Amino acid sequence: MSPDLTLVLQLLIGGVAIGGVYALIALGFVLIYKATDVLNLAQGEMLLLGAYVSYGLIAQIGLPVPVAFLITLAFSIVLGITIERVALRPLIGEPAISVIMVTIGLAILLRSIVIGIWGTEYRVYPDVLPKESAQIGPLSVSLEFLWSFGIAMALVALFALAFRYTRVGIAMRAVADDQQAALSMGINVRFVFATSWVIAAIVSSIGGILLASIQGTGILLATLGLKALPVAIVGGLDSIIGAAVGGVIVGVLETLSAGYLDVPLGGGVRDVAPFVFLVLILLVKPYGLFGKERIERV
Amino acid sequence: MLALNNVEVMYDKVILVLKGLSLEVPDGRIVALLGANGAGKSTTLKAISGLLRTEEGEVTEGSVELDGVRLDRLDPSEIVRRGVFHVLEGRRVFEHLTVEENLLAGAHTRRDGGINGDLAAVYGYFPPLGERRSGTAGYLSGGEQQMLAIGRALMARPRLMLLDEPSLGLSPMLVEEIFRIIRRINQERGTTILLVEQNARAALGIAHHGFLMEGGRVVLEGPAETLRANEDVKEFYLGLTAVGEKRSYREVKHYKRRKRWLS
Ligand SMILES: Nc1ncnc2c1ncn2[C@@H]1O[C@H](COP(=O)(O)OP(=O)(O)O)[C@@H](O)[C@H]1O
Numbered sequence A: 001m002s003p004d005l006t007l008v009l010q011l012l013i014g015g016v017a018i019g020g021v022y023a024l025i026a027l028g029f030v031l032i033y034k035a036t037d038v039l040n041l042a043q044g045e046m047l048l049l050g051a052y053v054s055y056g057l058i059a060q061i062g063l064p065v066p067v068a069f070l071i072t073l074a075f076s077i078v079l080g081i082t083i084e085r086v087a088l089r090p091l092i093g094e095p096a097i098s099v100i101m102v103t104i105g106l107a108i109l110l111r112s113i114v115i116g117i118w119g120t121e122y123r124v125y126p127d128v129l130p131k132e133s134a135q136i137g138p139l140s141v142s143l144e145f146l147w148s149f150g151i152a153m154a155l156v157a158l159f160a161l162a163f164r165y166t167r168v169g170i171a172m173r174a175v176a177d178d179q180q181a182a183l184s185m186g187i188n189v190r191f192v193f194a195t196s197w198v199i200a201a202i203v204s205s206i207g208g209i210l211l212a213s214i215q216g217t218g219i220l221l222a223t224l225g226l227k228a229l230p231v232a233i234v235g236g237l238d239s240i241i242g243a244a245v246g247g248v249i250v251g252v253l254e255t256l257s258a259g260y261l262d263v264p265l266g267g268g269v270r271d272v273a274p275f276v277f278l279v280l281i282l283l284v285k286p287y288g289l290f291g292k293e294r295i296e297r298v
Numbered sequence B: 001m002l003a004l005n006n007v008e009v010m011y012d013k014v015i016l017v018l019k020g021l022s023l024e025v026p027d028g029r030i031v032a033l034l035g036a037n038g039a040g041k042s043t044t045l046k047a048i049s050g051l052l053r054t055e056e057g058e059v060t061e062g063s064v065e066l067d068g069v070r071l072d073r074l075d076p077s078e079i080v081r082r083g084v085f086h087v088l089e090g091r092r093v094f095e096h097l098t099v100e101e102n103l104l105a106g107a108h109t110r111r112d113g114g115i116n117g118d119l120a121a122v123y124g125y126f127p128p129l130g131e132r133r134s135g136t137a138g139y140l141s142g143g144e145q146q147m148l149a150i151g152r153a154l155m156a157r158p159r160l161m162l163l164d165e166p167s168l169g170l171s172p173m174l175v176e177e178i179f180r181i182i183r184r185i186n187q188e189r190g191t192t193i194l195l196v197e198q199n200a201r202a203a204l205g206i207a208h209h210g211f212l213m214e215g216g217r218v219v220l221e222g223p224a225e226t227l228r229a230n231e232d233v234k235e236f237y238l239g240l241t242a243v244g245e246k247r248s249y250r251e252v253k254h255y256k257r258r259k260r261w262l263s
């Protein structure tokens, strides 16, 4: 295999792996948008907090990884419920722009909490995933990538199936379609809202842990979390499959542009590429790749 | 029995829509609630099902009671659990869900294992739904969507179904078909039905008893056959004058209608 091809494949594998994690994070974003019509701009900070809490439990307190992981999960659940109760429920029915402002305020608050406790310096995240590489032909594939991708995609698939087939999943989709009609069948809309925030907090935390173990822990993780926005929009904002595909596309775009364009163009292209792509997609498909179109019957 | 006693409903704390409405729906009956657009029929149903609160509405006077238990302070989900199911005006199917998922959403409050049997029963009442069970509900025809809305209610096994204008926008043939099924549901399952309609002819065709609303109050009530024979009802709601020619009730002066009902 030519060195060029090897490089492309290597980049692709890295991109797909990171993209899988983006997809997982975007899932949280999509869920909240679908069920509650809220654009949650604090998703990146929820991820940050999850990553740091798990960091603190493992590296600073010294808990075994599985225990730390479970505590982080419990923490995320409480975080999701608290955010929904305290910050968002009072705003039901308020204009979208007020709600978005609240999520921005929430983002600043969460970020300040992290900086207050852990400071801003970069930290090396403890090894929770295997660091070795597997040699596949001429390619060396980091096991960490494979694991992250596998975990993220398994979770996305799990949520997608739950959404499709379980009672709560159907209730969540019903609420997304028509809140009053859902209420009329006895569906507890407040419970559905809270559930969306809890799931969003959980997937953000897990995404945060995966990204942190690949790239280390730093405030910049929040920026990665915000990538969920283009990922979700590319996918169509309200589609789980869309989030999965969008995540992988954005991940691949990033690594390819980092590998090929950063040097000639002077760096930073990897952060811009997803947004350029986003604009292109929206020009062609205004509802995103998998967004549901409004059903119009005549 | 469902009883509304002197119910007043206000929207946004200022707009008084129901002005002392009383009506009774005995168990096992079909009761029609008739009235022109804006009379307050949908508001009445929302006062029963608890959905008023989603529209900043409130029962400010009087009470809504099911077998003596007050409903007007309960959550909508609690009211569904007590066996009262509100089929909203305009069908309101979950457009992006399949037919079967819509039906399962209707069974949301059920905890027993009989759901598959009830799916089969709904497909029995409404064969077109069975044929399209995995189709997206948003693409059903208007008549099929109305069937789905009623089917969704059946899935909750309610003892009392509130139907808000099931005939809306349907062809006369479809109206007849759907009303036949409503009557069958009442007869075969003993489901009590409060049927809100502007189509008085169709509604009085299957109802046992009827109430006529205007301006947030009941202005006339009686057994269905009496109402069918009533000159005013004939004239203004069945679209027939004494000599049998078609006529719109808009053509007739409002005060005349009122006076005759009150006398
Ligand atoms: N959510 C609401 N807020 C304010 N006014 C309302 C609301 N819903 C209905 N109304 C008013 O209450 C009156 C009765 O409406 P409605 O109950 O829908 O009548 P109907 O179903 O008989 O056509 C109308 O004048 C309508 O404008």
Ligand SMILES: [Mg+2]
Binding pocket: B041, B042, B043, B089, B164
């Ligand atoms: Mg109405």
